[in-house]
Amino acid sequence: MTNRQLQALAKTRTQPNGRMKWMGAGLLLVAATLTSVTAARGQDVTISHGYSNFGELKYGPDFPHLDYVNPNAPKGGEVSTWALGNFDSFNQYARDGVPAALNTIGSESVLTSTADDPYGVYCFMCTTLEYPEDLSFVTFNLRKDVTFSDGTPMTAEDIAFSFNLFLEQGISEYRRIVEGFIDKVEVINPYRIKFSFNEAASKRDRVTFAGGTVAFSKAWFEENDIRLDKSSDRPFLSTGAYVLDSFDYNRQVIYARNPEYWGNDIPFNKGRNNFDRIRIEYFADRSAAFEAFKSGEYLLKSETDPKDWATGYNFPAVLSGDVKQESISDGDVGEALSFVFNLDREKWQDPKVREAVSLLFNFEWSNKALFFGLYERPKSFWPNSELAAQGAPTPEEIALLQPLVDEGLLAESILTDEVAMPFVHDDSKNRPSRKVLRRASKLLDEAGWEVGGDGVRRKDGEALTLNVIQFNPLYDRIVNPFIDNLKAIGIQADLERVDTAQYVERRRKGDFDLANQRISMNSEPSIGLGAWFSSKTADSSSRNLMRLRDPAVDALIPKVIAADTLDELRTSVHAMDRVLRSIGFAIPQWYKKDNWVAYFDVFRHPEELPPLAVGIYDFWWYDAEAAERLKASGALR
Incomplete structure (x- = not known):
């Protein structure tokens, strides 16, 4: 089990003992539980115990406990589990090192969410939050009883310090997406902090962007000369259980x-x-x-x-x-486990070459012969959800796609074609049919990769090679049959198994042709899409591993971010899903519900x-x- 799988096993969306996440939120006003007070900038300011995404909060301000827990559960005992590989750090946020499993289990943020309210966020380390109608700011009134694990009190100074720490030392994919969102952070008093936003900040993310701040001890960081962007031999001093x-x-x-x-x-x-x-x-x-x-x-x-x-x-x-x-x-939303191409390598920038390679992964045979029929193939980047695009585009989707077609950023066929789907193979044997092999060979021929007398495909004297990196030996039985199929049409493919540290580093550097990526979306996509798919993050990102730089995708991301209603969100994500699938930068592997x-x-x-x-x-x-x-x-x- 990987570190990520351990985190996922314990997840409760943004749980109090969870790590800082991309907390995209559709921020609509909640009627029943809110109180209006004196105006700022001529607007009423609303005070609440939480914020609801596209609807009312599930829990009121005086709920006794979460509905899905046993409030009388006994304390005690040990739970023990396993992880695969190794670790040499306790810092989840640095590019250096391999972090230990559950290393952020002691971290908490100002706001939290629950495992039964998909859009709601709630005060956790605050008593109330305040915001005006235009969401130009949010103020958190912090609890006065929160302490770090060493017993020292947590104050607004710690929240301001932690927030600025991520802006200054956080991973580049995070900073490139959120830079410029905040005009200023004001510590009004030890238990009151105000975040003021500029016009560039996504309205659906403002409250949760500020409230998702993980609370670190300012004094501890400064006394120990700790940096967020360096590996650490201990977890950061936090407030968690x-x-x-x-x-x-x-x-x-x-x-x-x-x-x-x-x-x-x-x-x-x-x-x-x-x-x-x-x-x-x-x-x-x-x-x-x-x-x-x-x-x-x-x-x-x-x-x-x-x-x-x-x-x-x-x-x-x-x-x-x-x-x-x-x-x-x-x-x-299901996780779309996939092979992704390294698009920084010129040979994978040709869609015909990517399609030819993709045709030779036989999921149907793998599922029957290797997976006992227990997996499904992800057809969307939002599997198992209503956000997955289906069939031909709706008129509402076409309204978003047409301008991109007019600008020459998308082929006109995307306005009428069914959404791209993975090829369905015969499950009786791994070797693709002759028809599929001919189709893949024709695509490579058209791309200029011709078969020589030695059976190897070359273009301008360079052999077509493909390197798959893995650290988990479980993948050998899956990748090796795929490699056999690639070799059958003249691609010199190989599987290179490396240790965990090398695997992490080579993915970061882009030293691969194909690598695994667990593409994990949520039910209300917003600014986090930039970390996955924006050209801004292509040079250095643990999410945009494929180095995707596509102007149509860049144009659609703001449309998703700007969606004000669930209908608008679904439509824009359907359009986004449709375009992402048409590019073919990923070879879908499998997922399970x-x-x-x-x-x-x-x-x-x-x-x-x-x-x-x-x-x-x-x-x-x-x-x-x-x-x-x-x-x-x-x-x-």
């Missing part, structure tokens, strides 16, 4: 619940943060990790291998009921889980009596 307990580089990380955590008794945290310890064991090999799980070295496994899920869970502890298997549905979790029968969760989170480290709990029973029976040591 968990702190680093111990670690052994590349082998183990343990986080412990802070008994003095400031937020133990607030309504947002009832029934949450239940484990005393969270332990992650690192493995260099998936097989070794699975054997360790079987033996009880760790007790919970998020499964990502369909072969193991379909055939591997027949060991005695499963058969006796001591280990449970659960498929937990995911109502969030369910989360696969296996665990020894010592953990419990609410009977009805929320649609947007699994929440293992958030609102599951440890059953001490069940653990004693398993120990007494010999199932656990």
Whole structure:
């Protein structure tokens, strides 16, 4: 399990113990829970406990606890899991180093969201927020009881410091998207802070952009001479429920619940943060990790291998009921796992060459032969959601696309054609049909890559080579058949497996032809699209790994950002999805609608889980009596 999968397993959209996210939000006024007060600039200022995206907030100001938690869940015990690879840092935000799993679990932000309200954001470390109708500013009235894990108080100075730290030292893809959004940040008093926005700032993102600020200790950063853009041998001093307990580089990380955590008794945290310890064991090999799980070295496994899920869970502890298997549905936007081309390399800038390569990945055979039919192929960058484009464009989509066609940025066919779909292969064998091979060969011929007497395709004397980088040996059985197909039409393809640190660095530098990218969108896309697809981020981005620079995409991103209603958002995202799919910079691999979790029968969760989170480290709990029973029976040591 990768670090990202660990983060995703625990996610609750923007959970109080989660990391800073792109918090795009459609910011509409909420009727029932808001109070108007004296005007600023001639406008009424609204005070609220939260902000609703395209509708009313699910939770009022005096709710007792989140609907999906067990407010009486016991505290105690340990949850243990695994991660693949290695780590040498605890800083998620730097380009240097490989961060440890769950390294931001102790971080909290001013606002939070829930796993059952897709558009709402709420005061978490504030009591109320204030804003005028034009959203020219937002003021947060901070709680006075928030402390960092060392017991020192958190104040507005810390929030201002943290906000400016991301603007000054944050990764370039973040700074290039948000630079210039803020006119000024004012610390009005120790518990009141005001963010003033300029006209360039997206209105749908203003409140959540400011409120998504992670709270770091200004004094701690300055005393220890810490930088956000450098690797760190410890997590940053923050306010969250968990702190680093111990670690052994590349082998183990343990986080412990802070008994003095400031937020133990607030309504947002009832029934949450239940484990005393969270332990992650690192493995260099998936097989070794699975054997360790079987033996009880760790007790919970998020499964990502369909072969193991379909055939591997027949060991005695499963058969006796001591280990449970659960498929937990995911109502969030699916992650479109894909191979992406490095478009900075000239050979991949030709759409015909990209299409030829894409034709030779046989998902249907892979799904049947390797995945036991458990995966689906992502056809959209917003799979499993109403934001995925379908069929031919609607009149509303055409209204957005027509000007781009008129400017010569898009082919006229995009106004009438069905949305681009991955080619569907025969699933009986990996080798594509002769018809497909002829089609791929013709595309390469037209692009000038001709087959020589040695069977190798060349253009201007240069052989057509393709290098796929991977760090996970699980991919060997998937990539090698793909490579065989590429070689069949004269492409000199190879799989290069590297260690985790090299993999991270080569992706950052663009030293690859094809690499994996987990393209992860949300239900209300906004400024975060720039980090994924804007020309501004193509030179250096962990998201725009493909180095996409497309003027039509650049023109559509502001249309999505400017959407004021859900209908406008859907239309603009459909148009965006349609254009992205037409470019063909990604070869869709697969995704699954369910989360696969296996665990020894010592953990419990609410009977009805929320649609947007699994929440293992958030609102599951440890059953001490069940653990004693398993120990007494010999199932656990």
